[in-house]
Amino acid sequence: MILVINDIDMEKEHLVAKGQPFQLLCKTPKGISKPKVRWTKADGSAIAKPFYLKNNKTLSIDKTTLNDSSSFKCIANNEAGSKEVVVQIIVSGNDITFFIVLYNHAVLFGS
Numbered sequence: 001m002i003l004v005i006n007d008i009d010m011e012k013e014h015l016v017a018k019g020q021p022f023q024l025l026c027k028t029p030k031g032i033s034k035p036k037v038r039w040t041k042a043d044g045s046a047i048a049k050p051f052y053l054k055n056n057k058t059l060s061i062d063k064t065t066l067n068d069s070s071s072f073k074c075i076a077n078n079e080a081g082s083k084e085v086v087v088q089i090i091v092s093g094n095d096i097t098f099f100i101v102l103y104n105h106a107v108l109f110g111s
């Protein structure tokens with residue numbers, strides 16, 4: 001599963017099934033000077049295994065476990081300023097076939 005954060009001003013939650021790979025790309029708006037992107041845990045601490053970064057923009061994990069549920073922060077900055085978004089990854093023990101976010105309520109459909 002690859003998800004893209006297009007709007008760095010919005011807080012997001014993402015649900016992923018246990019055992020699945022997960023990638024989250026922090027896509028920044030274009031600036032006169034290209035924004036630099038970095039990922040941290042939501043509390044500011046460094047990203048640790050089993051999570052890793054690809055090209056500093058993509059937060060990745062090859063196989064999720066229930067212990068991988070956590071919040072992460074994508075920070076983009078250049079001379080004009082800084083923007084950040086906190087993203088929560090929720091790992092579910094259930095098989096997820098279909099997931100809808102509707103007015104801040106998660107609705108799961110699956111086997």
